[in-house]
Amino acid sequence: MAHDALAAMGIPVTMTAHGADIETDCGSGHGFRLRPEHDERIKALARRASSLTAISPQMEVRYREMGAPADRIRYIPNGVDIKRFRGRNTDRNAVRRAFGLPVDKPLVLTVGSNRPAKGHRFIPPALAALRREERDIAWVILGGEQGEMCELARQERVADDLHILPALLGDAGCSMAFPSDQVIDLYKAADVFALPSLSEGFGLVAIEAMAAGLPVVASAVGGLEQTISDGENGLLCPAAAPERMAAVIGRVLDESDLRQRLTAGAQKTVELYDWDKIAVDYLDLYRDLAERAA
DSSP states (O other), rough: OOOHHHHHOOOOOOOOOOOGGGGGGGTTOOGGGGSSHHHHHHHHHHOOEEEEEEEHHHHHHHHHHHOOOOOGEOOOOBBBHHHHHHOOOOOOOHHHHHHOOOSSSSHHHHHHOOOOOGTTHHHHHHHHHHTTOOOOOEEEETTTOHHHHHHHHHTTOOOEEEEOOOOOTTTEEEEEEEEHHHHHHHHHHHHHEEOOOOOOOSSSHHHHHHHTTOOEEEETTTTTHHHBTTTTTTTEEOOOOOHHHHHHHHHHHHHHHHHHHHHHHHHHHHHGGHHHHHHHHHHHHHHHHHHHHO
C-alpha cells in the first residue's frame, strides 16, 4: 500500500533486504518468504521498486530469482564506522573483569540474537570439543538468551565456560552509535570471533570483528562466503559442524603467524565497508533516483 501511494505521487521507492527479508532456511524455519502470502508480497515489491540495493552478491541473486529487473539492482554493502573501532583504546583485562569474564584464558566471542538461523545451538558442542582437547578457554555469546543455551551448556558439561550476556545498547539503554562502545570493548577484549550461522544475508558482526582486529571464524554460508576469503581475512568452515569449527578455532589459537595474517587481511577488507564510503554510495543512488523522477 505504501508503495502504491508513493508511486502515485511520483516518489521513487528503493528496497533494501536484510537476511530474513528474502533469505530462507527451511531447516531452521528462517525467512519471511517461507509463508506463501509474504513470499508473494515481497516478490511483487521487488519487481515494482524503483531500485533495490543488494548488501551482498548473494542478495543480488535472490532479487533476480524473485523477478527484479537487473538494471534496478545496485550493490551497496552494509558498513562499519572504522574510526570508532580504531580510535577506541580498550583495557582488555578491565573489560573482562567488568563483565565477569576470566582474564587468564583465551576468549571466543559470538555476537547476535539467539535465533535458529544464527546456529548458537552448535556453540556448546563446539566448546565441548575444545575442552576435550584440554583447552582451557571461555566462550561468550553477546545478545544470547539464557534458558536454552544454559541447558545445552549443562548437557555438554561446559556451563562454567559459556558466558551469555544480554544485548548492550549503551549506558542510557539507547544509543544512536551502533555498535555501542561496550560492544566494541568486548570485541577488543576477545581473542577469536566465531559466527556459526546457518544463514546470513551479509554478516555485519563479522566485519565489526575485523574492524576490532579479531581473527574471524565463520560458517561458509550466504554473504559470509563473499566477505570472507578463506585463509586471507578469516577462516570458513561448514555450517552445523561444531567439531570442525572447534578445530579451526584451535588452529587460530595455536598459530600466531596465522592470526597475524588474518588480522592484517581483515584490516584491508574493512576499508571496503567504511561507512564514509557506503554513505556516498547511498547518496549517489538517491540523487540518481531523484533525477529520474524529476
